[in-house]
Amino acid sequence: MSAEAPLQLESRRRIVFGESDISDFDDEKDLPTEVMPLMMGPSHPAMHGTVRIALEVEGEKIKTADIQIGYLHRCFEKESEYATWTQIFPYTDRLNYVSPMLNNVGYAIAVEKLLDIDDKIPERAQYIRVIVGEISRITDHLTCLAAGAMELGAFTVFFYLIKAREWLWELLEEVSGARLTHSYVRIGGVVADLPAGWPAKLLEVLAKTRTALSDADKLLTRNKIFRDRMDGVGVIAKSDAAGWGLTGPVARSTGLDYDVRKDHPYLVYDRFDFEVPVGSTGDNFDRYACRMAEIFQSMRILEQALAKIPAGPFIVDDTRVALPTKRETYNTIEAMIAHFKLIMDGLHVPAGEIYSFTEGGNGELGFYIVSNGEGRPWKCRVRPPCFANLAILTKVLPGLFIADVVPTFGMINMIGGECDR
Amino acid sequence: MGSDYIAVTLVILVGVGVALQFLAFAKFLGESRPSAAKDITYESGSDPVGDPRARFPVRFYPLAILFVVFDIEAAFFYPWAVNFRELSCAGTFHAGVCSAGVSFVGIGAALAFMVVLLVALIYAWRKGVIGWG
Amino acid sequence: MRGAKASSVGASNMPLTFYSSKLADAVNWARKYSLFQYPFVTACCGMEFMALWAPKYDVARFGAEFPRFSPRQADLLIIVGTITERQAPILRRIYDQMCEPKWVIAFGVCASTGGFYQNYSVMPGADQVIPVDVYVPGCPPRPEQALDALILLQERIQRGEGHSQVVLKQEKGFDVPLAAIRATGKIGV
Amino acid sequence: MAKIVLDRLSERFTGGEILDTGSQHGNEWARVAPPAWRQVAEFLRDDPALQMNMFVDLTCVDRLPREPRFDVVLHLYSIDKKYRVRLLSGVPEAQAAIATLVPVWPGANWFEREAFDMYGVRFEGHPDLRRILMYPEFQGYPLRKDYPKEKRQPLLRRLPGSV
Numbered sequence: 001m002s003a004e005a006p007l008q009l010e011s012r013r014r015i016v017f018g019e020s021d022i023s024d025f026d027d028e029k030d031l032p033t034e035v036m037p038l039m040m041g042p043s044h045p046a047m048h049g050t051v052r053i054a055l056e057v058e059g060e061k062i063k064t065a066d067i068q069i070g071y072l073h074r075c076f077e078k079e080s081e082y083a084t085w086t087q088i089f090p091y092t093d094r095l096n097y098v099s100p101m102l103n104n105v106g107y108a109i110a111v112e113k114l115l116d117i118d119d120k121i122p123e124r125a126q127y128i129r130v131i132v133g134e135i136s137r138i139t140d141h142l143t144c145l146a147a148g149a150m151e152l153g154a155f156t157v158f159f160y161l162i163k164a165r166e167w168l169w170e171l172l173e174e175v176s177g178a179r180l181t182h183s184y185v186r187i188g189g190v191v192a193d194l195p196a197g198w199p200a201k202l203l204e205v206l207a208k209t210r211t212a213l214s215d216a217d218k219l220l221t222r223n224k225i226f227r228d229r230m231d232g233v234g235v236i237a238k239s240d241a242a243g244w245g246l247t248g249p250v251a252r253s254t255g256l257d258y259d260v261r262k263d264h265p266y267l268v269y270d271r272f273d274f275e276v277p278v279g280s281t282g283d284n285f286d287r288y289a290c291r292m293a294e295i296f297q298s299m300r301i302l303e304q305a306l307a308k309i310p311a312g313p314f315i316v317d318d319t320r321v322a323l324p325t326k327r328e329t330y331n332t333i334e335a336m337i338a339h340f341k342l343i344m345d346g347l348h349v350p351a352g353e354i355y356s357f358t359e360g361g362n363g364e365l366g367f368y369i370v371s372n373g374e375g376r377p378w379k380c381r382v383r384p385p386c387f388a389n390l391a392i393l394t395k396v397l398p399g400l401f402i403a404d405v406v407p408t409f410g411m412i413n414m415i416g417g418e419c420d421r
Numbered sequence: 422m423g424s425d426y427i428a429v430t431l432v433i434l435v436g437v438g439v440a441l442q443f444l445a446f447a448k449f450l451g452e453s454r455p456s457a458a459k460d461i462t463y464e465s466g467s468d469p470v471g472d473p474r475a476r477f478p479v480r481f482y483p484l485a486i487l488f489v490v491f492d493i494e495a496a497f498f499y500p501w502a503v504n505f506r507e508l509s510c511a512g513t514f515h516a517g518v519c520s521a522g523v524s525f526v527g528i529g530a531a532l533a534f535m536v537v538l539l540v541a542l543i544y545a546w547r548k549g550v551i552g553w554g
Numbered sequence: 555m556r557g558a559k560a561s562s563v564g565a566s567n568m569p570l571t572f573y574s575s576k577l578a579d580a581v582n583w584a585r586k587y588s589l590f591q592y593p594f595v596t597a598c599c600g601m602e603f604m605a606l607w608a609p610k611y612d613v614a615r616f617g618a619e620f621p622r623f624s625p626r627q628a629d630l631l632i633i634v635g636t637i638t639e640r641q642a643p644i645l646r647r648i649y650d651q652m653c654e655p656k657w658v659i660a661f662g663v664c665a666s667t668g669g670f671y672q673n674y675s676v677m678p679g680a681d682q683v684i685p686v687d688v689y690v691p692g693c694p695p696r697p698e699q700a701l702d703a704l705i706l707l708q709e710r711i712q713r714g715e716g717h718s719q720v721v722l723k724q725e726k727g728f729d730v731p732l733a734a735i736r737a738t739g740k741i742g743v
Numbered sequence: 744m745a746k747i748v749l750d751r752l753s754e755r756f757t758g759g760e761i762l763d764t765g766s767q768h769g770n771e772w773a774r775v776a777p778p779a780w781r782q783v784a785e786f787l788r789d790d791p792a793l794q795m796n797m798f799v800d801l802t803c804v805d806r807l808p809r810e811p812r813f814d815v816v817l818h819l820y821s822i823d824k825k826y827r828v829r830l831l832s833g834v835p836e837a838q839a840a841i842a843t844l845v846p847v848w849p850g851a852n853w854f855e856r857e858a859f860d861m862y863g864v865r866f867e868g869h870p871d872l873r874r875i876l877m878y879p880e881f882q883g884y885p886l887r888k889d890y891p892k893e894k895r896q897p898l899l900r901r902l903p904g905s906v
Contacts (some may be wrong), residue, residue, distance in 0.1 A: 041465025042596075042644055045623045049596040049635065052467060059478035070876035071641050072597055075673040077861075078885065078892050090670065097598035113768050143601065162608035169605070180601055180694055242822055245798040245850035258797075258822055354768045355800070355818055355829060360521040368816065370804055383800040383818070391853040416597055416635075420876055450581050451654075452722050458650035463624060466644035640878040642899045673892050674885050675877065683901050 035063055038402070042071045046151045046406040050416035051390075053409075057402060064231035065209055065397035065405075067390060078382035084346040085187060088380060093181040095382055096418040098143045099361035101136035101172070103186035103418075105129045109266060110356035110367035111187050114349050120231035120316050123127075126267045127309040132184060133267075134298040135172060135202075135307070138209070140361030141249075141291040141298075147215035148288065148410035149220060151228055157216045164212035167205045174198060187347060188322040189315030199306045205418050206299050213295060220288075230285035234396050238282065244395075245388035248363025249290040250412060254282030260359040272304045287411040320349060346375040355383075362386040362413055384418045426481040487542075494538050501531050578714065584726040585629070585655060589618040592628030599662035602694035611697035616704050617670030625651040630707070633680045636664035636671060642683045649684040655718045657711065658738060659703055660686045663693045685717040748828045749773060751793060755786055755894040772829040777815040780815075780832050788847055793826060795819040798848035801855060805860040809816055811835040813864055817844070822906055843869040861886035 021337035036037030040046075040053040047053070050072040056064045076095060080088045092107045093100040108129075109326040146161035169179045174195055176184035184191055220226045236246070238295040253257060259276040261269040277293035279286030315322045319338035351373040357366040370379040389412050397405060462469045505527050507514045512521030545551060595603055606613050613619045622628040625648050637645055649658070660680050663669035666689040668678035680686055687710060690703040710716055714723070749764040749771050751822035760779035765772055775783050787795040799818040806814060820827050834841055843866040844851040855866040856875040863884035866872055874881065881896055 032476070033478045036473070036475045036477065037471035039464045039467040039470055041467040042641065043466035043594060043648055045621075047465070048640075049594065049600065052465070059480060070874075070878070071638060072636060073595075073638055073640070073675045073876040074636055074671045075675050075892075078673050082892055094598050097601060116768075143604070146604070159609055162604055163610065166605060166608060166610050176734065179696070180598060181604075240849070242796040243798060243850055245800075245854075247847070254443075256822065263825060300848050313675075334826060342875070352767055353770075353772075353829075355770050355827075356768075357799075364799070366800055366818070368800065368802060368818070379804050381800075381802045387857075388798075388850050391850060395849075450577075453650075454654050454722075454725075456590070456650065458647070459649065461647070462704070464628065466648050482660050639895065642897070646899055646901075674890070674895055677895075677897070682897075683899050698811055 007403050039407060040402075046409060048147075048414060048416060050420065051409070051414060053397070053405065055397075055402065055405070060401045060403075062400055062402065062405070064398050065394060067393055069390070069414075070385075070420050073420040074417070076421040077379065077381060080377055081375065084375050085349060085377065086347060089183045089185065090181065090378070092382075093183055094417050095384070095421065096140070096361050096365070096386075097180060098413075098415055099136040099140035100180060100182050101132045101184065102140070102360045103331060103365065104182065105133050105267075106356070106358040106360060106365045107367055108185045108187055109358060110354055110369050111349060113356050114352055114354050114369060114371055115187070115321060116350075117188065117316060117318060117321060120318065121189060122313045122316060123268070123310045124193075124312040125314050127305055128190050128194060128314060129185060130267050130269065130272075131194075131202075131302060131305050131309070132175060132182075132190075134301050135168050135305060137361055138295050138298050139168050139172075142168075144410070144413040145216070145288065145291055148407065148413075149216070149226075150404065151177065151406050151410050152226060154220060154223075154226065157219050160212045160216045160219075164209045167208055171198070171202055171205055174201075186315060186322065188199065189218070189313070191315075193314045199309075202302065202306065206302060209295075210299070213292070217280070217292065221292075227285065229404075229407050230288060230411075231283060232281070233400065233404045234285045234393075234411070236282040236392060236396060238393070240392065241282075244392045246363070246392060247385050248360070248389065249287055249294060251363065252277065253279035253286035253290045255280055258363055258364075258395040260357055264357070266358060268305075268421045269301075271308065272301045274298075274300050284407045284411045291413075348373065348375060357383070360385055360418075362389060362415070362418065382418070382421055386412065386414045387419045390414045390419060480550070483545070487545055487550065490541070491538065494534070497534065498531070560696070576587060579712070582712050582714055584598050586711040587617045589616075589630040589704075589708075590620055590622045590628050591618055591630040591632050592600075592623070592625055592648065592652065593621050593632050594645065595634040596637065596641065597664065597666070599634045601662065601696040602697060603634045606697045611701065613701065613704070616701065616708070618704055625649075626653065628652055629655060630657050630659065631684075632659045632661050633665040633686075634661045636669070637677045637680045638675050639677050639681075640675075642677050645680060646683045654722065655711075655716060657688075657707055657716045657718070658684060658686045659688045659690060659707060661690045661700060661703070662695055663691055665689075666691065669693055679695075687717050745824075745826050746771065748787075748826050751790060752783070752787075756783065767873040770827065770829055772823060772831060774831045774833070777832050777834055777841050780830075781844065781847065783830065784819075784844050787828065787830075792824075793821055794823055795821045795826065795828065797822050798844075798850040798854075799827075801844070801851055801858060803864050803886075805862060805886065805888045813839055813862055815841050815858065815864060836872070839863055840865040840885070842866055842867055845869055860884070863887070883887045 014278050035056045035058050038055045038057050040055055041054045042050055050069070052068040052071070054066040054068060055062050076091055079091055083091065088107065089104055092103040095103045109118065112121065142161045142165040146158045146165070150158035173179045175198065176182035203402060216367070236250070236254045241251045241254045241256040246254070246256070247258060255278060257276060257278045260266070262276050274297045277290045277297065319335070319342065323342055324335035324338055330340045349371040351371055353370045355368045356368055357364050359365070364383065365385055366383030368381040368383065369377055372378045393408065393412065396408065400408065432538070508530065509523055509527030510519035510521065511524040512519065593603060605611055607619060618630065629652065631649060631652060633645065660666045664671060664676070665680045668676050672678065677683070688703045688707045690699055692699050746766070752761050752773055753764060756779065760776050760783060761772040761773055762776055787793055797820040799820050801815070802816050804814040804816055806812060813834045813836065815834055817830040818827070818903045819830070838880060839866065843855055845855065845868070852870070853875060855869055856872060857862050859866060859872055860874040860876050861884060873879070877885065880898060883890055884889060
């Protein structure tokens with residue numbers, strides 16, 4: 001028995017007779033524990049099916065988290081290099097498939113700037129784009145909150161919010177023909193005007209959505225269990241927000257007041273007054289509260305837009321860009337030729353580069369498009385907001401419990417299509 | 422007295438019978454095709470990493486023991502609650518009527534039992550066993 | 555009643571075939587109305603899949619609304635969304651870990667053929683790695699299509715044409731493994 | 744959205760680091776020599792007049808016939824001053840490498856991993872440069888113009904008709 005053996009016994013005796021607090025147990029000297037690797041894999045109810053988090057866990061606490069994405073990489077860029085300018089719209093629907101209209105609008109604005117016709121877009125088309133865009137933003141936040149609440153066990157809230165989303169989808173289906181993959185926006189405007197009587201239906205649906213939201217709010221916002229899971233969990237500091245490139249509700253929840261609709265108004269957003277909800281602590285609850293408040297702000301925009309929408313054409317009548325109406329095509333030779341040329345040769349965008357950005361569901365949705373004058377883009381890059389928002393989880397997750405990964409990941413609102421493109 | 426035992430054995434037989442019936446259905450009517458790929462542990466679709474029998478923090482153990490203690494404590498309350506009125510009756514207790522006054526034994530027994538465990542709970546709480554620290 | 559489907563057991567012992575096909579129908583009936591689904595959700599079809607659970611297009615009316623997120627407790631694997639090459643081994647692993655009898659619905663064009671993503675990263679259809687019973691077209695399919703697919707699958711299960719059922723028939727010679735009857739050849743052991 | 748960014752850059756870097764500047768469709772851009780990439784980035788972030796503190800996007804453009812073949816493109820934004828700038832830097836295919844910007848903006852980590860994964864441009868000094876979108880067994884860089892669109896490298900296939 002070497003000299004220090006009794007010391008070993010000594011510390012053993014101290015533990016057994018309980019003079020020390022149990023927290024001393026945990027230090028490496030007395031009862032060392034091994035780190036257990038754990039795969040929170042792609043096929044997991046809380047991981048939206050497309051993210052694998054390789055956790056290293058010490059008991060309940062996470063030591064390191066390696067977030068592996070790419071399980072839904074569908075090569076948007078490669079497909080867009082082989083598709084004409086108009087054929088890219090269906091691919092943009094499937095980027096952030098929770099708010100497809102906002103992607104369509106973002107892509108259309110980028111190409112219109114390249115064509116230098118962004119000031120010739122008719123007023124009515126811009127209003128329609130704002131209206132369908134804000135409806136899509138509401139469905140985005142409804143889905144995020146519904147899925148986030150369901151993953152925490154609040155199944156009733158899931159039904160309330162998905163029921164509200166169903167009403168909104170029916171409206172978008174009336175406008176564009178599809179519930180989710182609308183492909184409704186075209187370069188130069190939108191593909192069809194709002195159906196008759198549609199605005200009245202929208203106002204009625206907004207009222208119903210408000211009741212559904214207040215029900216969900218009553219169930220969650222002052223619910224002790226929900227607040228314990230969300231308050232102070234997954235805190236992101238405001239100083240980190242800019243460096244990591246965070247935008248959207250995730251950045252605003254940390255206190256960073258940056259909303260593209262306010263800071264760089266596009267379309268007709270500068271004609272509506274609405275506030276941008278900004279959080280303070282940057283924890284999960286602030287992200288939840290920011291999204292909930294944003295839904296109400298979007299409703300305010302919708303009501304003002306419906307009041308102010310002017311009559312007029314819904315697409316620019318420049319035949320180099322937009323198809324002439326059916327009546328003209330059948331009756332006049334010029335429209336027939338224009339229609340034929342546009343269908344056969346497609347749209348020709350002058351050579352140039354542009355980075356245009358709009359406020360998507362998760363933040364600044366940027367389109368960096370390089371054109372060399374042909375019918376197909378040379379490069380059409382999407383700056384995905386949730387890609388940057390998710391990256392910061394590698395810094396936020398260590399130190400949390402395993403159970404905290406679910407609400408934190410849910411409130412980041414990572415959408416596979418947008419993050420992996 | 423005998424009929425009580427018949428009732429109890431019947432309940433036990435039916436219970437066990439239903440359980441065995443489900444097992445029989447599963448064994449005889451279900452397909453069973455064990456395969457190597459099926460025996461790999463399910464880790465959300467990924468290859469399982471690491472060994473689950475690693476040493477994990479000691480905190481789990483006292484917490485589990487505390488749960489067992491207080492769970493069984495709750496189980497002891499049922500017989501006490503059933504006989505509470507009889508215990509609180511100083512004299513004889515017959516058909517719902519107590520002959521003498523109220524005796525403290527009924528409530529006292531439970532209180533003593535709870536106080537002892539309450540002391541243990543407070544001691545454990547101050548030691549920081551509860552919660553993850 | 556549909557004519558008793560002559561199972562592959564010899565026609566000589568008539569009562570056996572009559573009995574075993576009646577029991578097979580009964581068992582398939584039970585299986586068809588208690589499908590536990592493993593929602594293998596990856597992409598945009600998942601949004602439509604949520605609508606399937608929601609009050610309007612409620613899938614609970616068909617007894618298949620209870621999602622089991624572990625393959626051990628599921629017998630219906632619904633592939634919802636695009637399967638990329640990176641996801642293929644994971645999909646195969648989940649399919650292998652499910653217990654028989656198991657069925658697969660490929661929900662949406664991407665799961666059926668890869669849809670309009672014909673490129674280096676998307677696998678052209680989930681049936682490249684696992685056998686699929688019912689394909690649902692649509693991008694995303696409407697919830698009514700999903701319910702229709704469920705009914706189609708239930709009919710296939712009733713007729714015993716599910717893929718794992720057919721494989722079992724080839725391997726073991728009859729539809730429902732009546733172990734008792736198989737072992738002794740007599741009824742009512 | 745402002746010329747001041749380009750003026751400050753050309754004032755500060757007179758030693759040939761800034762090869763070219765310009766403005767197109769309202770975006771100010773500057774072409775930077777690859778060796779000065781990190782230095783210009785740090786200046787843009789730390790200069791009190793610019794304070795480009797938000798890392799917006801980093802990607803790569805494959806301009807195949809033109810040499811140097813790859814353009815690493817960086818977009819920056821100043822939240823307080825509301826300036827935006829795009830930095831381009833030409834990198835030849837032979838030794839496609841450039842300095843990493845992770846120490847300057849932590850957000851660059853994933854974007855650089857994606858540029859490496861898709862184009863094969865190495866970022867010196869990157870803490871963890873590995874593929875982010877494609878699986879590790881994938882050979883080649885898919886978004887390059889010479890990589891065919893439908894050249895699949897499957898991890899798993901089953902024999903037709905087998906279980």
